[in-house]
Amino acid sequence: MKTVTKLVGIIAIIGFAMVACDDGSGKNEDSSLNGTWVPQGLTQGDMSFEYKFNNGSFEELMNNSPFEKGTYTTSGNKLTISISHIYGQNIMTEMMEIELQAKWYTVTEFFNALKNALLNEGMTEEGWAGIESMIQQQIQTGFVYTYSVSGNTLTLTMDSQFGQTGTQTVTLTRK
Numbered sequence: 001m002k003t004v005t006k007l008v009g010i011i012a013i014i015g016f017a018m019v020a021c022d023d024g025s026g027k028n029e030d031s032s033l034n035g036t037w038v039p040q041g042l043t044q045g046d047m048s049f050e051y052k053f054n055n056g057s058f059e060e061l062m063n064n065s066p067f068e069k070g071t072y073t074t075s076g077n078k079l080t081i082s083i084s085h086i087y088g089q090n091i092m093t094e095m096m097e098i099e100l101q102a103k104w105y106t107v108t109e110f111f112n113a114l115k116n117a118l119l120n121e122g123m124t125e126e127g128w129a130g131i132e133s134m135i136q137q138q139i140q141t142g143f144v145y146t147y148s149v150s151g152n153t154l155t156l157t158m159d160s161q162f163g164q165t166g167t168q169t170v171t172l173t174r175k
Helices: 001-015 089-095 109-120 126-143
Strands: 037-042 049-054 057-062 065-075 078-087 104-106 144-152 152-160 167-174
Touching: 049 078, 049 167, 078 109, 109 126
Parallel strands: none
Antiparallel strands: 037 049, 037 167, 049 057, 057 065, 065 078, 078 104, 078 144, 144 152, 152 167
């Protein structure tokens, strides 16, 4: 049960970490996003975040370790990201005390490995079903940001998700 509690808490981390999900539009990439970006004035416990954008590819690091990667597109002032892989040994699995291989998993492979690990620790199929959709929603639905780049500053604004109101703005600085 300890793992279930940790997993539900980690869903918030996934939500913060995700930037958006590909809408399939295939729009062009904005080269002004190229580089490594670090959030300013935003803390999530003891975690650090770093986003690398390079001509339509992105990678996110948490605490200087790989977390996820995929592709991104831009259209006007909208940034969408398609997450294609999640790294097995990441801050999320570490916090849940789950050991997965230190390799890139496709999203499907990651969910299968995570489910197997949790079931091996005593989680029931019903317990998994109750949290799987929340995690899947974070990765597959993601968040859509309005963005702007001004010199070495990237500003992302997101409408609140999951029934909340308002917006959240994050400012990142090019490293």
